[in-house]
Amino acid sequence: MLKMMIVGATSAIAQETARCFAADGASFFLVARSQEKLETLKNDLIVRGANDVYCFALDLNEFERHRELVDAAIQAMNGLDSVIIAHGTLTDQRRAEEDFEYALQELNTNAISVILLLTIISNHFEEQRKGSIAVISSVAGDRGRGSNYIYGTAKAAVSTYLQGLRNRMAKAGVNVLTVKPGFVDTPMTADVKKNFLFASPEKVGKDIYEAMKNKRDILYTPWFWMGIMMMIRNIPERIFKRLNM
Amino acid sequence: MATIIKHYRSWGRFPKSTPKQVIPVQWRSELPDFNAIEGTVLPFGYGRTYGDVCLNNGGTLLDTTFLNRMLAFDEENGIVCVEAGVSLEDIVSFIVPRGWFLPVTPGTKYVSVAGAIANDVHGKNHHSAGTFGCFVTRFELVRSSGERLICSPDENTELFKATIGGLGLTGLITWAEFRLKPIPSRLIDVERIRFENLGEFYEIDDESVEDYEYTVSWVDAMATGEHLARGVYMRGRHFDPPLPSNGHLSLPEVRVPFDLPSVLLNKFTLKAMSSGFYGLNFRKESRSIEHINPYFYPLDSIKDWNKGYGTRGFLQYQFCVPDKDRKAVREISKTIANSGEGVFLTVFKRFGDLESPGMLSFPRPGITYALDFPNTPTLENLLSRLDDMVLEAGGRLYPAKDARMSARHFQAFYPNWQEFARYVDPKFSSSFWRRVTGETAC
Ligand SMILES: Cc1cc2nc3c(=O)[nH]c(=O)nc-3n(C[C@H](O)[C@H](O)[C@H](O)COP(=O)(O)OP(=O)(O)OC[C@H]3O[C@@H](n4cnc5c(N)ncnc54)[C@H](O)[C@@H]3O)c2cc1C
Ligand SMILES: NC(=O)c1ccc[n+]([C@@H]2O[C@H](COP(=O)([O-])OP(=O)(O)OC[C@H]3O[C@@H](n4cnc5c(N)ncnc54)[C@H](OP(=O)(O)O)[C@@H]3O)[C@@H](O)[C@H]2O)c1
Numbered sequence: 001m002l003k004m005m006i007v008g009a010t011s012a013i014a015q016e017t018a019r020c021f022a023a024d025g026a027s028f029f030l031v032a033r034s035q036e037k038l039e040t041l042k043n044d045l046i047v048r049g050a051n052d053v054y055c056f057a058l059d060l061n062e063f064e065r066h067r068e069l070v071d072a073a074i075q076a077m078n079g080l081d082s083v084i085i086a087h088g089t090l091t092d093q094r095r096a097e098e099d100f101e102y103a104l105q106e107l108n109t110n111a112i113s114v115i116l117l118l119t120i121i122s123n124h125f126e127e128q129r130k131g132s133i134a135v136i137s138s139v140a141g142d143r144g145r146g147s148n149y150i151y152g153t154a155k156a157a158v159s160t161y162l163q164g165l166r167n168r169m170a171k172a173g174v175n176v177l178t179v180k181p182g183f184v185d186t187p188m189t190a191d192v193k194k195n196f197l198f199a200s201p202e203k204v205g206k207d208i209y210e211a212m213k214n215k216r217d218i219l220y221t222p223w224f225w226m227g228i229m230m231m232i233r234n235i236p237e238r239i240f241k242r243l244n245m
Numbered sequence: 246m247a248t249i250i251k252h253y254r255s256w257g258r259f260p261k262s263t264p265k266q267v268i269p270v271q272w273r274s275e276l277p278d279f280n281a282i283e284g285t286v287l288p289f290g291y292g293r294t295y296g297d298v299c300l301n302n303g304g305t306l307l308d309t310t311f312l313n314r315m316l317a318f319d320e321e322n323g324i325v326c327v328e329a330g331v332s333l334e335d336i337v338s339f340i341v342p343r344g345w346f347l348p349v350t351p352g353t354k355y356v357s358v359a360g361a362i363a364n365d366v367h368g369k370n371h372h373s374a375g376t377f378g379c380f381v382t383r384f385e386l387v388r389s390s391g392e393r394l395i396c397s398p399d400e401n402t403e404l405f406k407a408t409i410g411g412l413g414l415t416g417l418i419t420w421a422e423f424r425l426k427p428i429p430s431r432l433i434d435v436e437r438i439r440f441e442n443l444g445e446f447y448e449i450d451d452e453s454v455e456d457y458e459y460t461v462s463w464v465d466a467m468a469t470g471e472h473l474a475r476g477v478y479m480r481g482r483h484f485d486p487p488l489p490s491n492g493h494l495s496l497p498e499v500r501v502p503f504d505l506p507s508v509l510l511n512k513f514t515l516k517a518m519s520s521g522f523y524g525l526n527f528r529k530e531s532r533s534i535e536h537i538n539p540y541f542y543p544l545d546s547i548k549d550w551n552k553g554y555g556t557r558g559f560l561q562y563q564f565c566v567p568d569k570d571r572k573a574v575r576e577i578s579k580t581i582a583n584s585g586e587g588v589f590l591t592v593f594k595r596f597g598d599l600e601s602p603g604m605l606s607f608p609r610p611g612i613t614y615a616l617d618f619p620n621t622p623t624l625e626n627l628l629s630r631l632d633d634m635v636l637e638a639g640g641r642l643y644p645a646k647d648a649r650m651s652a653r654h655f656q657a658f659y660p661n662w663q664e665f666a667r668y669v670d671p672k673f674s675s676s677f678w679r680r681v682t683g684e685t686a687c
Contacts (some may be wrong), residue, residue: 012271012311036274044314048339187271187311 001051002026003077005070007060007117008087010037012186013136015044016205017084017212022050029054029073029080032087052077060087060113061105070120082132082212083121085114090188091151103150110154115161122165126172133169134177134212135162139220142180142229145245166217175215179208182225253306256551257295257561259648262302262676271311273328273419279389285674286389288413290330290357294364295561296648297676298412304674307417309359315339316420323425324382329359329418334545341537345425346483348380354542359384359418364645365410365603367596367613369459369481369541375599376608377423378409384421389672393419398602407668410603412644414669414678432484433459433540436532443474443575450595453480466581466591466616474578476593484534559589560620560648562628565596565613566640573638574612580634581616584627589617605665607643615646625649644677655681 004021006014009030018028022045030038030053038055045053054076058069074080088110096103114135125131140148141155159178166176183189183198199222207221220226235243253267265284268277279286287301288309312330319325323345325336333347334354340346351366360366365378374380383397386408394416396405408415440446446462453460457480464476544550568574581588591614598610618624632654635642641658642650656662666682678684 015314034274037272040272040274040314043316047315047318187269190267190269 002081003029003079004082004084005029005031005073005077005080007031007083007085008136009041010034011086011088011136012188012201013181013184013204013208014084014086015041016201017086017208018045018205019048020206020209022046022048025049025051027052027077029056029076031056031058031060031069033057033059060117061108063113063116066113066117066120069117070124074124080121080124080131083134084208084212085117085133085135087113088136088138088188091148091154093148093150096150106150107154110151111157114158118161118165122169122174125174126169129172130174132175132177132212132215133165134179134208136179136181136208137162139180139182139225139229143232143240147245175212175217177208177211177216178218179211180218180220180225180229182220182222182228252292253289253308254292255296255299255648256293257646257648258551258558259560260297260300260302260676262297262300264301264306265303267306267308269308269311270330270417273312273385276387276417276419277307279391279672282672286672287675288329288359288363288417290360290363291332291355293351293353293356293360295646296644297680298364298644298647299360300676301674302676309357309417312419317422320345323427324422325425326420326422327358328420329384330357332357333361337537340425341428341431344427346428346537348424348426349374349377350541351377352542353545355545358421358423359413362409362418362421363411363413365601365606365608366645367608369461369594371599371608371613372454372460372595372597373458373599375597376410376601376603376606378601378603378606379599380424381409381602382422382424384408385419386416387419388416389670404668406602406604407665409601410606411665411668412605412677413675414673416670416673428483429485430483431537432486432534433481433537434484434532435479435481435535435540436530438478438480438530439476440478441475442472443571443578446474446476446478446593447571449478449480453478454595454597456482458482460595462593464591464593464614466578466588469579469582473575473582474593476591481535481540558620560618560624560628561615561646562618562631563613563615563643563646564631564635564640565607565609565611565643566635566638567609567611573634573640577614577631577634577638580630581627586621586624586627587619589619591616604661604668605644605659607641607645609641611640613643615643644681647677650681652681652683 002021004026006018006028008014010032028045028050030041032038035057038057042053042055056069056072058065089106091106096106135158137159138155140152141159144152162176162178169176181204184201184204185194185198186201204221207219211219253264270276282305285301285304286307289299289306290309292299309330312328314328316326320343333350333356337354349370350368361377362381365376367376383395386394386396386404394401394404396408398405404415438449440449459481462476462478464474468475566573594613596608596610596613632650636654636657
């Protein structure tokens with residue numbers, strides 16, 4: 001049975017993907033900061049059919065503990081086949097423009113912690129010559145916009161990193177999936193006014209599950225974001241800079 | 246699965262309401278600090294309530310749909326324990342393959358477990374099973390004081406009774422446990438029988454209620470005279486394989502034959518459709534084996550079919566009346582048929598006498614009508630007349646489907662409302678509650 005580590009397991013989107021794999025009888029190693037929330041998820045996944053579920057509470061910004069984390073996962077499940085990285089925070093752009101500490105923390109959470117963790121995991125997968133990696137980036141990384149470019153920068157870094165990693169890992173038979181959701185109705189966007197572009201976490205979570213099963217490289221979810229981002233990327237900079245986005 | 250969600254409107258899209266804020270409740274371990282919230286709060290599930298029971302105009306809504314985790318499933322005894330925002334859809338898709346089904350289900354799966362408790366919903370088996378609340382074994386209720394209470398028939402009994410059918414006013418349910426029922430298969434054995442008038446309805450109903458778990462009728466509420474309340478009686482039970490003796494499984498025959506939003510409705514098209522429904526079952530009797538999903542949730546496959554509702558769209562009106570002498574039912578049916586108002590879809594069903602623990606629970610023994618009226622300027626005349634007739638007959642309206650009954654009517658329909666009010670959390674309120682109790686502040 002599949003042995004899966006989910007980082008940022010308490011994310012609304014990741015929970016939905018986890019449920020799909022739980023119904024298939026997977027084993028899980030769940031990571032997020034709150035032990036209490038992880039226990040809640042553990043129960044849920046077991047009821048829904050998971051084989052084994054282990055929890056590990058960690059702030060991913062404690063980079064020096066990443067190796068311990070990966071070792072613990074491998075030991076607990078007696079192996080590791082698949083990793084989903086879903087943790088993230090929606091950056092308050094205005095604050096990040098003023099508050100240096102905050103901007104750094106946001107870049108760490110959304111980019112550096114992801115990249116460092118993947119460094120360890122990808123070496124392991126390359127060595128065992130199998131494995132599957134899925135990382136939730138964002139359409140926000142496809143083009144910088146005045147209203148959230150710190151978050152966008154972090155996501156762009158992750159997306160670029162994943163392109164390179166995919167290229168390298170392809171030779172080892174390891175699949176790397178970049179997930180680019182549009183707007184998702186999750187606690188992360190609780191304060192954002194909802195419009196017709198918002199998708200449910202169930203929909204996005206299920207899309208990720210299917211893309212992983214089908215060994216896809218890049219997933220825009222819902223699918224129409226591929227078209228939207230293609231248009232947005234193609235607006236000439238001299239026009240784009242004058243838009244309020 | 247739907248892409249677009251979350252409107253914080255009710256299903257009937259009336260009345261218009263704007264919450265001051267919406268607070269998502271994501272974790273049972275991280276509930277909002279009620280004292281820090283100004284004004285009143287109301288939990289909000291999937292907004293499948295038609296009127297203002299799930300609205301809190303100017304106040305705060307607590308979005309409970311992120312509380313969607315399962316806590317436990319006792320497969321041997323058929324007991325599930327889930328967070329408040331878990332949808333019946335989630336539960337159905339999980340339990341049916343394991344040989345269990347909901348003990349009671351409304352006509353849509355897109356409702357939360359807490360929403361089903363708060364309106365103490367009923368289904369096609371009310372006569373044989375009672376309401377959803379009859380199967381609830383316990384739940385956790387969080388009061389604005391921060392107190393967390395386990396409520397069950399033996400613990401915090403009064404709050405247990407007040408919360409079932411308590412319209413979200415007694416506090417926040419965070420999880421609930423309830424009993425399921427075992428099923429022999431995913432199929433329902435359905436018989437459809439045409440009846441030409443109310444008398445025939447009663448004949449069939451009398452012979453069906455004992456032996457059939459599920460009964461419901463579609464009625465052509467616009468038919469008059471000797472065809473008054475003609476319709477199609479549908480009775481079903483869980484299908485227990487092996488196949489019937491003729492070895493023949495026929496496919497579902499009746500589908501919901503309309504696409505609501507696009508139809509331009511007037512009295513004549515309505516009439517044609519109403520009798521069309523009826524005509525669909527042109528044979529006097531038919532039998533078919535249907536899957537659980539289309540049988541219980543025929544409307545769920547049509548996305549956003551309520552778009553046609555609203556100020557200028559439709560109005561749902563549901564009530565129940567005792568029918569010992571059957572006179573009230575006849576008089577009310579006549580009044581509707583002769584009113585000249587169009588009626589889109591009328592559902593007719595017998596309520597049984599199994600009592601719910603719910604203090605404010607709607608169902609009472611007798612007949613319930615659920616009518617869909619196109620909202621014409623003259624409709625209110627008919628409805629206020631019906632309000633009075635229902636009251637006189639000792640019946641009541643269903644709050645979950647209501648956006649207009651007067652405070653006077655509500656208080657007469659639910660004479661124990663003041664007793665119930667004692668259990669209402671001081672921080673909780675709804676547009677409905679303010680309307681029917683005559684309060685104004687939110
Ligand atoms: C197509 C359709 C068919 C239907 N068929 C039937 C039927 O056959 N029988 C029937 O009885 N009803 C029926 N209904 C009505 C529906 O079942 C009820 O309105 C149900 O309560 C809706 O649940 P919800 O999760 O959408 O809750 P909402 O509509 O969002 O809220 C309903 C109530 O639940 C309260 N609530 C929600 N969450 C909590 C919580 N965590 N704690 C405390 N209170 C809470 C709210 O405050 C509100 O008072 C139908 C509705 C539709 C749209
Ligand atoms: N929602 C959207 O519209 C949207 C759009 C595009 C992309 N995304 C991306 O999708 C992913 C999931 O987001 P979501 O919407 O599901 O958000 P969410 O529900 O808010 O989940 C984010 C999770 O990240 C975890 N997390 C945050 N910082 C952490 C840290 N330092 N260490 C460990 N865990 C941490 C949190 O868990 P704990 O608090 O328990 O630690 C939280 O459960 C994110 O990468 C997000 O950027 C979201």
